[in-house]
Amino acid sequence: MRRVIAAVRRTYRSFFVLIWAILVFVPSGAAFAQFDFRGELVGSLVWTDAESDAVPGEEGSEQAQGLASLRYLPELLAEARITGQTRLTFLASANLNATATRTVADEWLTDSEADPYRLWARLASPRVEFRVGLQKIAFGSASLLRPLQWFDELDPRDPLQLTDGVEAGLFRYTWLNNTNLSLWVLYGNDDVRGWDVVTSDPDEVEYGGRLQFPLFKGELGVSYHHRDLDPSAFLPVPLPDLETPPEQRVGLDGKWDVGIGLWFEGAVIERETDLLPYRYRHMLTIGADYTFNLGTGLTALGEHFRLQESNDLFGSGETVQISALSMTYRTSIVDQLSLIASYEWEGDESSFFFEWRRTWDRWRFHLIGFSAPEGGAILGGPPTDALYSGNGLQVLLVFNH
Numbered sequence: 438m439r440r441v442i443a444a445v446r447r448t449y450r451s452f453f454v455l456i457w458a459i460l461v462f463v464p465s466g467a468a469f470a471q472f473d474f475r476g477e478l479v480g481s482l483v484w485t486d487a488e489s490d491a492v493p494g495e496e497g498s499e500q501a502q503g504l505a506s507l508r509y510l511p512e513l514l515a516e517a518r519i520t521g522q523t524r525l526t527f528l529a530s531a532n533l534n535a536t537a538t539r540t541v542a543d544e545w546l547t548d549s550e551a552d553p554y555r556l557w558a559r560l561a562s563p564r565v566e567f568r569v570g571l572q573k574i575a576f577g578s579a580s581l582l583r584p585l586q587w588f589d590e591l592d593p594r595d596p597l598q599l600t601d602g603v604e605a606g607l608f609r610y611t612w613l614n615n616t617n618l619s620l621w622v623l624y625g626n627d628d629v630r631g632w633d634v635v636t637s638d639p640d641e642v643e644y645g646g647r648l649q650f651p652l653f654k655g656e657l658g659v660s661y662h663h664r665d666l667d668p669s670a671f672l673p674v675p676l677p678d679l680e681t682p683p684e685q686r687v688g689l690d691g692k693w694d695v696g697i698g699l700w701f702e703g704a705v706i707e708r709e710t711d712l713l714p715y716r717y718r719h720m721l722t723i724g725a726d727y728t729f730n731l732g733t734g735l736t737a738l739g740e741h742f743r744l745q746e747s748n749d750l751f752g753s754g755e756t757v758q759i760s761a762l763s764m765t766y767r768t769s770i771v772d773q774l775s776l777i778a779s780y781e782w783e784g785d786e787s788s789f790f791f792e793w794r795r796t797w798d799r800w801r802f803h804l805i806g807f808s809a810p811e812g813g814a815i816l817g818g819p820p821t822d823a824l825y826s827g828n829g830l831q832v833l834l835v836f837n838h
Contacts, residue, residue, distance in 0.1 A: 471516040478836045479508040479597060487811045487827025503539035504824075508532070510554060523562045530555040532599075555602055566609040571602040574621060576647060576658065578692040578700040581761040581777070582742035584720035585688045585702055586631030587662055588623075593763070594777055594790045594825055596803050596833060601628060616650040627667065632720070635713070638681045641665040645686070655693030655700075662686040666708065682710030698726040705750075715746035715754060731766075738763040758782040771797050786810045790825060803833035 483504040512530040519525055532554040538546045557570030577585035581593045589600040604625045611617040623643035627636050637643060645662030665681035685707045692700035703721040710716075724740035740761050747754030761779040768774060777790040788809035795802045807825040824831075 471514070473514040474512070475514075476509060476511040476838055477597075478838075479506075479510075480834045481506045481508070481831060483824065483829060483831045485827045485829030487829070504536060505538075506534060506536040508534045512555070519560070521562075523560070526559045526561065528555055528557055528559075529553075552601075557602075564611050567607070569606045571604055572607065573600060573602050574605060574607060575600075576619075576649075576660065577688070577702050578658070578690040579702040579722045579724055579740060580726075580738060581724075581740045581763060581779070582722045582759055583702065584632070584704040584722055584742075585660060585690060587660075587686065587688075588630055590630060592825075594792075594807070596792065596794070596801075596805070597835070603630070614651060615656075616648075618646065618648050620644075620646040623664075632718075635666045635708075638665045638667045641681055647688075652691065653693060654695060655691060657691040658689070660686075660688035660690075660704075666710065668712065682708060682712065684708045698724075700724050707750075716748045717746065717750055717752075719743075719745045719747075733767045736765045756783065771795050781810075784810075788825075799837045801833075801835040801837075803831070803835070805831040805833065807831070 481504070483506075484502065485504075486502070510530060510532055512528065515527045517525045530553075532550070532552045534551075535549040536547065538548070540546060553571055555571055555573070557568055557572045559566060559568040561567070574588040575586075575591065577583050579585070583591075588603050588605075591598060591600045603623055605621050605623045608620045609617060621644065623637075624641075625639050626643070627639035629636055641664070643662065643664040645660065647658055647660040649656055649658040663686075664684050666684055668681060686704060688702070688704040690700070690702035692698065701721070701723045703719075706718040706720075708716055708718075720742070722740050722742045724738065726736065726738035729735040729737065742759045742761070744757040745754055746756075759779055759781050761777065764776045766774050773794045773796075775790075775792040775794070777788075779788045780786070789807065790809075791806045793804045805825075806829075808828045809825050811827045
């Protein structure tokens with residue numbers, strides 16, 4: 438029921454924003470020059486030996502062994518020319534998902550969801566963009582282990598690359614030398630995102646920005662974000678008149694091509710409260726990639742990630758280190774093989790992900806094998822009830838129209 442209420446609230450707010458954008462930005466007499474309706478239909482069968490909840494988010498549910506799902510993501514885009522090269526674009530998309538889960542008791546449990554996926558309006562010219570509504574915001578240089586995963590839940594193993602959006606206003610300006618400045622404001626978001634441990638207070642405004650500019654044969658980015666934490670997320674009993682603790686985030690990342698690709702991505706997070714075990718969180722990823730001249734080209738990508746929590750800005754504390762490797766090889770025009778492996782040093786835990794993908798016309802077929810620690814993956818954020826948990830297989834069929 439909470440998920441349904443949250444979805445209704447999100448849809449209502451985003452729809453109100455779209456109506457406001459139409460009234461403000463669309464001049465009288467303007468005509469939409471382009472309408473485009475597309476969609477993605479996904480059928481999936483998963484078998485796993487992980488003892489995850491059959492119904493995600495519901496404690497005490499029976500343990501799942503298999504999952505069959507049918508997902509449809511319809512998308513409607515409309516675009517109007519305002520003046521010259523200035524265009525107004527509206528995009529609406531939904532995430533419709535039905536699942537049937539086989540439990541260890543050999544019972545089938547069914548569930549269905551219908552959530553807004555994207556719902557935004559964008560006013561854009563060649564150098565200026567303003568976008569408001571339910572949208573995806575993602576940035577940074579890392580690919581597998583991302584300290585700047587502030588607003589998304591992207592998993593590098595997910596063939597669909599699905600992530601919930603955030604309700605936000607985003608402004609971006611790009612200079613002629615490709616320097617760009619992004620400023621954002623978020624409101625009404627109460628979900629855990631990326632590496633979050635505590636949710637944001639949905640009644641408080643979040644804000645931040647990012648400056649990205651060319652440097653030598655690459656680029657450097659500086660990011661900042663402020664939010665207020667929801668104290669009810671880490672207190673067993675809410676206390677009256679308790680102030681929402683602020684959190685500050687600062688990020689720095691860069692990427693260069695020097696024959697091989699080299700990058701780094703780091704973030705420091707300060708939570709101004711004594712209600713959590715640690716005040717500071719430091720995260721750093723260094724990575725490289727290279728395409729070997731073998732057959733059609735073997736692309737190898739490696740990253741090493743370090744997370745440390747402490748009560749002092751430059752102090753020592755609890756540390757987690759993860760190394761990850763990704764390899765991709767195209768065996769033909771329509772076939773591709775991929776491998777992602779990771780190792781968590783402190784816990785001595787490994788994960789492996791292997792995928793064969795075939796693409797033809799509007800169809801894609803995926804055969805996936807995986808092995809990861811139960812209770813959550815060590816890629817794509819902190820431990821969760823991840824799909825690729827335990828040892829298992831997945832068959833995925835995708836149709837795009």
